[in-house]
Amino acid sequence: MASDAKAEGGLVFHPMDQFIVEPLFGDGPVGAFTITNVTLWLFLAVLAVAGLMIVGTSRRAIIPSRSQSIAELAYGFVHKMVEDVAGKDGLKFFPYIMTLFMFIVFANFLGLIPMSFTTTSHFAVSVVLALAVFLTVTIVGFVKNGAAFLGLFWVSSAPLPLRPVLALIEVISYFVRPVSHSIRLAGNLMAGHAVLKVFAGFAAIAAVSPLSVLAITAIYGLEVLVAFIQAYVFTILTCVYLKDALHPHH
Known part of the structure; x- marks a missing residue:
């Protein structure tokens, strides 16, 4: 296939092939209930999160093991994030936000394994996560505040003639939240992995040198950082949206 691509003047490698959804068993079309590579790695992400938290919290030793230290560090990190951003009222939603953060972190890191x-x-995954957050905070906002939740869209501190215009802008920006929330996560990871595949492909075509290995290592290290940052950004935006639902007044 590589020789055919060269003869036709095309690329030997295709950076976007790594995002193709394929069935794990057989070569038929992908349906709603088909077990695919996405299903496998989603299951592995859930299994990794459950494994870390179960193993890390099983002994509860005074001198923690590595798994316990990681579990406690993740717990404290997310707990402080929720309390600082959403306030003490938001801590009742800590289990959901903790689960969200850990799942995205492990899904991102597992995606950095070669051939994963x-x-x-x-977007099928990131949109579901973003819509779940959007619906959760919207329902919480109306349940906790009733019609007063609509005060989120009414900027009372602005001059009266500008308030209807600002209210329209606030409504539009509110309903755009799940779009930006999901695109930010999926877009950054897709772009980063595509760039990594391009550099790795060119390094394989050209002569492998210490410089090319160093460049790929640097990009891979950047992707590790991006994997954590995108999970952090998704989670902290969830906390911000939750804060708006709990305290909707401008």
Whole structure:
């Protein structure tokens, strides 16, 4: 196939092939209930999160093991984030936000394993996560505040003639939240993995040198950082949206 691509003047490698959804068993079409590579890596992400938290919290030793230290560090990190951003009222939603953060972190990191699949780079996954957050905070906002939740869209501190215009802008920006929330996660991971594949492909075509290996290592290290940052950004935006639902007044 590589020789055919060269003869036709095309690329030997295709950076976007790594995002193709394929069935694990057989070569038929992908249906609603088909077990695919996405299904496999989603399951592995859930299994990894459950494994870390179960193993890390099983002994509860005074001198923690590595797994316990990681579990406690993740717990404290997310707990402080929720409390600082959403306030003490938001701590009742800590289990959901903790689960969200850990799932995205592990899904992102598992996608960095060679020959793996980055599930969070697919909009089908990131949109579901973003819509779940959007519906949760919207329902919480109306349940907790009733019609007063609509005060989120009414900027009372602005001059009266500008308030209807600002209210329209606030409504539009509110309903755009799940779009930006999902695109930010999937887009950054997709772009980063595509760039990594391009550099790795060119390094394989050209002569392998210490410089090319160093460049790929640097890009891979950047992707590790991006994998964590995108999970952090998704989670902290969830906390911000939750704060708006709990305290909607401008």
